Amino acid sequence: MAAAVTRRSNALRVDVPDGDAVAVSVMADSPVAKRGLGAKDDVWVAADEGVMSGDGNRPMLFRTMKVKGSILHPYRFLMLVRLVAVVVFFKWRVEHKNHDGVWLWTASMTADAWFGFSWLLNQLPKLNPIKRVPDLAALADRYDDATLPGIDVFVTTVDPVDEPVLYTVNTILSILAADYPVDNYACYLSDDGGTLVHYEAMVHVASFAALWVPFCRKHCVEPRSPESYFGIKTHSYAGGMAGEFMRDRRRVRREYKEFKVRIDSLSTTIRQRSDAYNSENKGGVSATWMADGTQWPGTWVEQAENHRRGQHAGIVQVLLDHPSCKPQLGSPVSTDNPFDFSNIDTRLPMLVYISREKRPGYDNQKKAGAMNVMLRVSALLSNAPFVINFDYDHYINNSQALRAPMCFMHDPRDGQNTAFVQFPQRFDDVDPTDRYANHNRVFFDGTMLALNGLQGPTYLGTGTMFRRVALYGIEPPCYRAENTKLVRKTGEFGYSTSFINTAPDAAIQDRSIAPVLVDERLSKDLATLMTCAYEDGSSWGRDVGWVYNIATEDVVTGFRIHRQGWRSMYCSMEPAAFRGTAPINLTERLYQVLRWSGGSLEVFFSHSNALIASRRLHPLQRIAYLNMSTYPIVTVFILSYNFFPVMWLFSEQLYIQRPFDTYMAYLVAVIAMVHLIGMFEVRWSGITLLDWFRNEQFYMIGATGVYPTAVLYMLLKLVTGKGIYFRLTSKQTEACSNDKFADLYTVRWVPLLIPTAAVIIVNVAAVGAAIGKAATWGFFTDEARHALLGMVFNMGILVLLYPFALGIMGKWGKRPIILFIVLVMAISVVGLLYVTLHATLPGEWSQVAVSLGKASLTGPSGSG
Ligand SMILES: O=c1ccn([C@@H]2O[C@H](COP(=O)(O)OP(=O)(O)O[C@H]3O[C@H](CO)[C@@H](O)[C@H](O)[C@H]3O)[C@@H](O)[C@H]2O)c(=O)[nH]1
Numbered sequence: 060m061a062a063a064v065t066r067r068s069n070a071l072r073v074d075v076p077d078g079d080a081v082a083v084s085v086m087a088d089s090p091v092a093k094r095g096l097g098a099k100d101d102v103w104v105a106a107d108e109g110v111m112s113g114d115g116n117r118p119m120l121f122r123t124m125k126v127k128g129s130i131l132h133p134y135r136f137l138m139l140v141r142l143v144a145v146v147v148f149f150k151w152r153v154e155h156k157n158h159d160g161v162w163l164w165t166a167s168m169t170a171d172a173w174f175g176f177s178w179l180l181n182q183l184p185k186l187n188p189i190k191r192v193p194d195l196a197a198l199a200d201r202y203d204d205a206t207l208p209g210i211d212v213f214v215t216t217v218d219p220v221d222e223p224v225l226y227t228v229n230t231i232l233s234i235l236a237a238d239y240p241v242d243n244y245a246c247y248l249s250d251d252g253g254t255l256v257h258y259e260a261m262v263h264v265a266s267f268a269a270l271w272v273p274f275c276r277k278h279c280v281e282p283r284s285p286e287s288y289f290g291i292k293t294h295s296y297a298g299g300m301a302g303e304f305m306r307d308r309r310r311v312r313r314e315y316k317e318f319k320v321r322i323d324s325l326s327t328t329i330r331q332r333s334d335a336y337n338s339e340n341k342g343g344v345s346a347t348w349m350a351d352g353t354q355w356p357g358t359w360v361e362q363a364e365n366h367r368r369g370q371h372a373g374i375v376q377v378l379l380d381h382p383s384c385k386p387q388l389g390s391p392v393s394t395d396n397p398f399d400f401s402n403i404d405t406r407l408p409m410l411v412y413i414s415r416e417k418r419p420g421y422d423n424q425k426k427a428g429a430m431n432v433m434l435r436v437s438a439l440l441s442n443a444p445f446v447i448n449f450d451y452d453h454y455i456n457n458s459q460a461l462r463a464p465m466c467f468m469h470d471p472r473d474g475q476n477t478a479f480v481q482f483p484q485r486f487d488d489v490d491p492t493d494r495y496a497n498h499n500r501v502f503f504d505g506t507m508l509a510l511n512g513l514q515g516p517t518y519l520g521t522g523t524m525f526r527r528v529a530l531y532g533i534e535p536p537c538y539r540a541e542n543t544k545l546v547r548k549t550g551e552f553g554y555s556t557s558f559i560n561t562a563p564d565a566a567i568q569d570r571s572i573a574p575v576l577v578d579e580r581l582s583k584d585l586a587t588l589m590t591c592a593y594e595d596g597s598s599w600g601r602d603v604g605w606v607y608n609i610a611t612e613d614v615v616t617g618f619r620i621h622r623q624g625w626r627s628m629y630c631s632m633e634p635a636a637f638r639g640t641a642p643i644n645l646t647e648r649l650y651q652v653l654r655w656s657g658g659s660l661e662v663f664f665s666h667s668n669a670l671i672a673s674r675r676l677h678p679l680q681r682i683a684y685l686n687m688s689t690y691p692i693v694t695v696f697i698l699s700y701n702f703f704p705v706m707w708l709f710s711e712q713l714y715i716q717r718p719f720d721t722y723m724a725y726l727v728a729v730i731a732m733v734h735l736i737g738m739f740e741v742r743w744s745g746i747t748l749l750d751w752f753r754n755e756q757f758y759m760i761g762a763t764g765v766y767p768t769a770v771l772y773m774l775l776k777l778v779t780g781k782g783i784y785f786r787l788t789s790k791q792t793e794a795c796s797n798d799k800f801a802d803l804y805t806v807r808w809v810p811l812l813i814p815t816a817a818v819i820i821v822n823v824a825a826v827g828a829a830i831g832k833a834a835t836w837g838f839f840t841d842e843a844r845h846a847l848l849g850m851v852f853n854m855g856i857l858v859l860l861y862p863f864a865l866g867i868m869g870k871w872g873k874r875p876i877i878l879f880i881v882l883v884m885a886i887s888v889v890g891l892l893y894v895t896l897h898a899t900l901p902g903e904w905s906q907v908a909v910s911l912g913k914a915s916l917t918g919p920s921g922s923g
């Protein structure tokens with residue numbers, strides 16, 4: 060297998076222009092081989108790792124990189140400078156209290172204090188970014204395939220329509236074809252919808268995999284999700300059988316097309332079959348029938364008692380048995396087999412379909428609940444010491460990806476105390492300019508590398524490998540007494556002794572998977588573990604497994620693990636380990652951010668508040684979690700500032716702070732410094748300026764509409780005690796239509812869009828009013844200058860909200876010029892209106908403002 064690890068450098072490049080015609084050209088170097096370890100880097104340098112810890116002959120399995128001094132030192136220095144500047148600014152403001160507008164002054168002082176504080180929370184954890192690169196060659200030297208530990212792979216899905224089955228089957232195929240010893244991992248699909256569609260899709264997957272997986276192995280195909288693989292026009296080919304490769308590829312492609320047709324028609328097939336059975340069996344219920352003529356135990360097409368979404372039995376089906384430990388070579392070419400797999404191991408890893416029991420009256424706890432059931436069920440079937448989880452739409456993009464986390468878990472330095480390895484999330488099918496910052500690079504390449512230098516990245520929900528015992532709530536070895544019991548109190552893990560008995564084995568980190576026989580007793584045990592009632596009175600959802608009652612189960616589950624003193628690692632690898640899809644529709648994207656921000660606040664008001672965590676939490680990690688659970692609050696102040704220009708419409712001049720010019724100078728300085736620091740972050744995280752700018756824009760969009768909603772929800776929850784209902788993020792609903800980005804141009808109006816739209820209107824009006832004022836007073840007066848300075852602020856907001864404006868224009872958004880024309884027209888109308896109204900009713904005008912806010916109005920003479 061070492062051949063797969065050290066790739067050949069003499070690769071063939073196969074161009075597939077169109078259809079089945081394939082052209083091959085020889086390339087000097089495969090791009091895959093070039094990237095990775097040896098690449099020269101002008102930002103990251105190897106950290107001095109001193110003398111190797113642990114026993115001298117265990118090699119280090121990953122390399123640590125830090126930001127080189129010439130970037131890091133000025134970056135840190137700037138943070139300090141800004142801190143001082145903010146303090147000085149604050150002091151100055153206190154010394155220059157605005158006596159004739161005290162309320163406004165006090166409010167803005169409070170806002171600025173919060174801005175300063177939250178900036179500090181956000182900035183402090185970024186003092187020491189660290190990148191870690193797994194060394195797969197070192198891992199291969201140390202562990203041959205037989206000694207690599209077992210892995211249970213979990214995939215979750217709910218609805219075959221909202222979460223298109225095609226994504227799920229590709230995810231599963233990429234897992235089955237991964238480059239990891241096939242008898243040492245198992246793949247589980249949890250289907251929370253309990254539909255026959257998913258089950259039969261898995262039956263088809265199991266049979267198509269018998270072709271797809273050997274094909275991938277034979278020709279070292281990458282990536283191993285067929286949809287992405289066949290979507291790529293150019294392939295680097297690392298094998299020596301170009302001609303055969305092209306023939307095989309063409310055939311597999313044809314088979315894949317047929318496979319897709321079968322998948323697409325599943326719901327029709329099932330409906331037709333069921334109709335046929337149901338008409339035979341007149342008078343009975345309208346059941347949904349399986350291919351073998353039995354009734355499907357899950358949900359039915361025509362929902363019925365015990366067969367509906369929230370009410371059905373639990374199901375476990377082993378679709379592919381655990382393979383034997385000896386390779387099974389395929390057969391050579393023959394009349395009915397066009398593929399030569401005679402040198403290829405054709406075994407497939409274990410594949411299991413699960414749908415947990417659903418009963419009315421039980422909160423199913425969404426993804427967290429599903430994960431916990433998988434954790435228990437897999438314990439009886441494979442009980443691997445490591446588990447990795449994926450959302451239905453996140454496939455393995457780099458077939459080596461399952462090996463990489465082992466470099467961290469088995470490293471002599473802190474491997475034993477590493478609870479999970481998080482990978483960055485990368486996305487396909489995002490519009491080229493990434494209008495809604497779906498790639499989230501600032502977060503994945505900035506924030507996470509910063510945490511990596513502390514106690515480790517947070518758990519992000521998908522693409523994460525866990526140590527099973529860490530999920531069981533066990534403490535890390537560094538804080539664990541020699542013979543700690545795995546189960547601390549009776550009932551903690553629930554009442555199944557079969558399950559509890561698996562725990563000690565799960566703790567053996569080198570354990571491989573031993574096949575089990577699913578007999579009647581085991582089936583009964585599995586059924587018990589899947590019931591809703593199983594968790595009653597146990598610690599599941601709190602101290603054991605994925606954490607419940609928080610809209611974002613991921614951050615809080617990671618937090619519980621960090622709180623116990625475990626660390627985590629962020630794994631950077633090229634090509635990206637996994638890839639997924641992201642919602643490119645504005646409304647869907649906002650709902651996603653709403654869930655994240657609402658979930659964050661819920662964490663703050665729960666027993667998972669970072670302030671009360673034990674001392675095992677790294678001090679800066681604590682600050683990071685504090686930041687993560689309070690960041691939406693800032694919206695209260697941002698929104699107030701954004702609506703503040705309303706005052707400018709009515710008053711001639713209104714000062715938050717005087718002297719106004721000094722105030723502006725300070726303001727510009729502290730804001731500029733934030734962005735200067737941001738530029739350093741752009742530099743060390745390696746993102747583009749566009750990534751950074753999109754992030755700024757989307758932050759403002761979130762802060763005007765989503766975060767306020769999240770804060771409101773949180774207040775409601777605190778008052779009423781009722782949790783938040785968050786719906787599933789549906790992605791790429793138009794995946795099958797001709798326009799790949801059609802979703803970008805669909806507007807779905809929801810109340811969530813209103814506040815941001817209002818902010819846009821207010822600020823457009825304010826720009827108009829500013830121009831109107833300047834025109835009334837003459838452009839070169841002090842007053843006009845102030846009005847125009849304010850206008851810069853309005854324009855800034857509008858630039859940040861630009862993607863939102865495009866979004867609500869729907870398909871008109873394809874022609875941004877329309878937006879500019881509307882903008883200019885709106886500004887002119889308001890400007891003209893101001894001039895005319897000012898000329899006719901100047902007196903009452905100011906009265907309105909006075910009554911509105913008891914604000915101080917400075918007469919034309921009162922400039923600052
Ligand atoms: O009752 C449920 C609801 C969801 N899911 C699965 O959970 C995953 C998350 O999906 P979704 O709820 O749509 O959230 P996303 O916004 O797509 O996901 C991001 O945000 C979530 C919450 O922070 C994380 O759990 C995810 O891993 C992360 O990718 C999907 O695979 C779903 O199939 C279930 O299994 N059961």
Ligand SMILES: [Mn+2]
Pocket residue numbers: 450451452
């Ligand atoms: Mn997802």
